Amino acid sequence: MAIVAIGQLCSTASMSHNLALCQTLVKKAVDAGAKALFLPEATDYIASSPQESASLAQPMDTSPFVLGLRRAAKENTLAINVGIHVPSGNGRLVNRSCWISEKGDIEAFYDKLHLFDYGVLRESNSVEGGKVIAPPVNTVVGRVGLMICFDLRFPEMGIALKRQNAQVITYPSAFTVLTGQAHWETLLRARAIETQTYVIASAQVGAHNEKRTSYGHSMIVDPWGKVLLNLTGGGSEAEIGLVDIDLDYQQEIKNNMPLLRRTDIYPQV
Numbered sequence: 035m036a037i038v039a040i041g042q043l044c045s046t047a048s049m050s051h052n053l054a055l056c057q058t059l060v061k062k063a064v065d066a067g068a069k070a071l072f073l074p075e076a077t078d079y080i081a082s083s084p085q086e087s088a089s090l091a092q093p094m095d096t097s098p099f100v101l102g103l104r105r106a107a108k109e110n111t112l113a114i115n116v117g118i119h120v121p122s123g124n125g126r127l128v129n130r131s132c133w134i135s136e137k138g139d140i141e142a143f144y145d146k147l148h149l150f151d152y153g154v155l156r157e158s159n160s161v162e163g164g165k166v167i168a169p170p171v172n173t174v175v176g177r178v179g180l181m182i183c184f185d186l187r188f189p190e191m192g193i194a195l196k197r198q199n200a201q202v203i204t205y206p207s208a209f210t211v212l213t214g215q216a217h218w219e220t221l222l223r224a225r226a227i228e229t230q231t232y233v234i235a236s237a238q239v240g241a242h243n244e245k246r247t248s249y250g251h252s253m254i255v256d257p258w259g260k261v262l263l264n265l266t267g268g269g270s271e272a273e274i275g276l277v278d279i280d281l282d283y284q285q286e287i288k289n290n291m292p293l294l295r296r297t298d299i300y301p302q303v
């Protein structure tokens with residue numbers, strides 16, 4: 035058993051402000067006995083335009099935001115999963131999920147494969163899609179598979195991580211209110227049930243600027259599909275939620291209902 039914390043916040047275009055919020059979340063998580071803190075997609079900042087987003091991005095190794103979180107991880111012996119933006123060249127970005135160990139090292143990262151082009155949000159205007167699925171990373175809270183937000187709509191990715199024995203899968207997110215109300219919980223529960231893993235989905239919440247509001251409802255779902263946590267605070271304050279992860283229970287669910295794929299019949303998927 036290991037306690038994990040989800041941090042829910044409303045990032046703005048100010049990286050120093052967002053880092054300060056994260057530092058308060060780290061304190062709360064540590065005080066509650068958590069071994070790892072899961073922060074949303076784009077925790078470093080949420081900008082008002084693709085241009086502003088591209089102008090704010092910092093290289094991962096020198097970003098004051100990332101360095102600040104690494105220091106907080108090390109000082110508090112707390113692992114941190116966090117979504118950031120990183121320049122990819124030509125004025126474009128990658129949308130990245132980082133695993134920072136409890137020693138403060140970046141042990142793994144994953145660049146979002148699927149980009150969200152819907153309504154006024156056109157992620158592909160500023161972001162390059164990643165090229166690989168990162169293998170699950172061995173952490174203090176189990177073998178963790180890294181995905182991001184819109185990836186949630188692509189079951190193949192979760193299945194690929196299940197095949198590599200992920201015990202926990204993560205979707206740091208910034209869902210829109212409209213699509214969140216319609217799809218968020220259903221998608222998260224479906225991914226948990228079919229992968230038989232714990233699903234940890236920390237989410238941005240509230241109004242980031244005049245143009246953009248996120249749905250919130252950070253969630254943890256167990257490998258049987260049961261919602262263990264659903265943060266419903268409105269976003270005026272950063273908050274955490276806590277869950278005890280039980281990897282023996284996860285193994286039991288897998289043992290009791292083997293999901294053996296017939297890829298001999300459907301090799302296309």
Ligand SMILES: O=C(O)CNC(=O)[C@H](CS)NC(=O)CCC(=O)C(=O)O
Pocket residue numbers: 075076079080081087129149150155156157183184187207208209210213214
């Ligand atoms: O813009 C940034 O800086 C960070 N990136 C995001 O917030 C991304 C792209 S706009 N948002 C989503 O993928 C929402 C997906 C969603 O809402 C759905 O699948 O329904």
